[in-house]
Amino acid sequence: MRPLRSWFIAPSIVLMAATLAIPLAIICVYSVLTRGAYGGVEWPWTFENYSRLLDTLYGAIFARSFGIAAVATALCLVLGFPLALFIARSGSRKNLYLSLVILPFWTSFLIRTYAWMFLLRDTGLINTLLQALGLIRQPLPMLYNNGAVILGLVYGYLPFAVLPLYATVERLDPSLLEAAADLGARPITALARVTIPLSAPGIRAAAMLVFVPCLGTYLTSDLLGGSKTILIGNLVQNQFTASRDWPFGAAVSILLIAIAMALMLAARRHGPDLV
Amino acid sequence: MNTRMKVGMKKSLAVYAAAAYAFLYLPLLILAVFSVNASRFSVWQGFSARWYQAMLADHDLLESTANSLIIATASTLLATAIGTLAAYALWKRSSTWLSGSLYLSLVTPEIVTGVSLLAFYQWVFRYLHLQLGMHTVVLAHLSFSVAYVVLVVLARLRTFDPALEEAALDLGATELGAFRRVTLPYLAPAIAAAAMLAFTVSIDDYVITSLVAGVDSRTLPMVIYAMARRGVNPVLNAVSTVVVVALGALVLISERLRAS
Numbered sequence: 001m002r003p004l005r006s007w008f009i010a011p012s013i014v015l016m017a018a019t020l021a022i023p024l025a026i027i028c029v030y031s032v033l034t035r036g037a038y039g040g041v042e043w044p045w046t047f048e049n050y051s052r053l054l055d056t057l058y059g060a061i062f063a064r065s066f067g068i069a070a071v072a073t074a075l076c077l078v079l080g081f082p083l084a085l086f087i088a089r090s091g092s093r094k095n096l097y098l099s100l101v102i103l104p105f106w107t108s109f110l111i112r113t114y115a116w117m118f119l120l121r122d123t124g125l126i127n128t129l130l131q132a133l134g135l136i137r138q139p140l141p142m143l144y145n146n147g148a149v150i151l152g153l154v155y156g157y158l159p160f161a162v163l164p165l166y167a168t169v170e171r172l173d174p175s176l177l178e179a180a181a182d183l184g185a186r187p188i189t190a191l192a193r194v195t196i197p198l199s200a201p202g203i204r205a206a207a208m209l210v211f212v213p214c215l216g217t218y219l220t221s222d223l224l225g226g227s228k229t230i231l232i233g234n235l236v237q238n239q240f241t242a243s244r245d246w247p248f249g250a251a252v253s254i255l256l257i258a259i260a261m262a263l264m265l266a267a268r269r270h271g272p273d274l275v
Numbered sequence: 276m277n278t279r280m281k282v283g284m285k286k287s288l289a290v291y292a293a294a295a296y297a298f299l300y301l302p303l304l305i306l307a308v309f310s311v312n313a314s315r316f317s318v319w320q321g322f323s324a325r326w327y328q329a330m331l332a333d334h335d336l337l338e339s340t341a342n343s344l345i346i347a348t349a350s351t352l353l354a355t356a357i358g359t360l361a362a363y364a365l366w367k368r369s370s371t372w373l374s375g376s377l378y379l380s381l382v383t384p385e386i387v388t389g390v391s392l393l394a395f396y397q398w399v400f401r402y403l404h405l406q407l408g409m410h411t412v413v414l415a416h417l418s419f420s421v422a423y424v425v426l427v428v429l430a431r432l433r434t435f436d437p438a439l440e441e442a443a444l445d446l447g448a449t450e451l452g453a454f455r456r457v458t459l460p461y462l463a464p465a466i467a468a469a470a471m472l473a474f475t476v477s478i479d480d481y482v483i484t485s486l487v488a489g490v491d492s493r494t495l496p497m498v499i500y501a502m503a504r505r506g507v508n509p510v511l512n513a514v515s516t517v518v519v520v521a522l523g524a525l526v527l528i529s530e531r532l533r534a535s
Binding site: 004005006007008009011012013015016018019020021022023024026027030040079082083085086087089095097099100101102103104106107108109110111112113114115116117118119121123124125127128155158159187209212213215216217218219222223233236237240241246249250253256257260261264 | 281283284285288289291292295296298299300302303305306309316317318356357358360361363364365366372376378379380381382383384385386387388389390391392393394395397398414415417418421425450451454472475479481482486496499500503504506507511512515518519522523526527530534
């Protein structure tokens, strides 16, 4: 008799098929169909949705999304690494400090994004303060631009970067650093030549975990970027709602997943412990 | 490493960390402070509870909060049950299935999950006479919350001694009986912690929910989003403070349970 336990997996397999596999398969099929007269999809099948992506208009959206995601990821790594190092070296308070990083990650991404709208807008706290101090006359346009989107992404995904960084930094053997010091390395040299190279798997994992959601971001660019900063995520959302061009939206979605998968596989080939 | 340099490095790391934590928490703290500000502008004009009163009088906010609570309760109960069973099944075997679907959900941006679910629902609705509503939102939330439950419960199971369960079986317990009377009580704190996380991610989701919600199932994040798009609004500061405090408390309790 098969043990009862092996049947326990059945509900989640059904669930994953219904909410992940089948919907993605439908998107795959839709991406090679024709747009229907009133939204929806129609035959015949075509590659036109993909060839439309070669248009420079969409090329610019992809380039901007890549640029913003790359800068946000780099900032998350640079800002997250010293924080991970600090947590790993804080002895018995490790867990407390780590929880303090994770806590914002669980508390509403939407509200944390709104908090920056509150701070950055023309009549927001930062502009009001700067004007009160007499440093500026006109409010600085800090909201609704690429910079605001990058800031929002870094704020939102910094915990994502710190977790894998911490996991590898914490496991580093301290005697290696002592050896480096005994051989005359200054702390900065030891950091650059020992700590960072040995943390490569964590850095790769952190980069992937931040870059992939940043590339597909929708909420941050919509709220902090305004209507000027259209990114891939906004393009997808728009095709499925206002523009009602589902086949094209599906093609963009598939391309987005393909890029993310390629990046994941590339990162994985260089080291096994990614997730 | 000479001690002075070592201390210097440690100090600068600590200063940096303080700044990083300030960066993470100050924006939320400022929202909370201005939620009790009498003025609607970014100038302090004294304490007032008026934005909280306005929040409690706002019909949209109350109705969407009720919707969010109903949806989160339903999806949490289902996700906890399905996820716990899956974790138990995956306990003693390699989990290519788990890591496979984790990978797929990791490389699928939220917006793509949302539109693919929307396409799936529309396709199913051609054959069944259903509409978007609470049920479609609950199913969508299950798609991402079950993974959290599986991970949390599996982590606890890895510390469980299988001999305890085998002893129960040797003493004549049925398989189901051993699970219910021995394993399940051991897992209880992790299951409770997992349920709280599932509740949190459900209450919090905007991107996927906004695509698959029907006209009668607007959730709190959808109303918050609409308010935020219209611009900054002091009532929104009050709502934000309540949500952050409530979710923060839930996550802290969940952490405690997992550590126990």
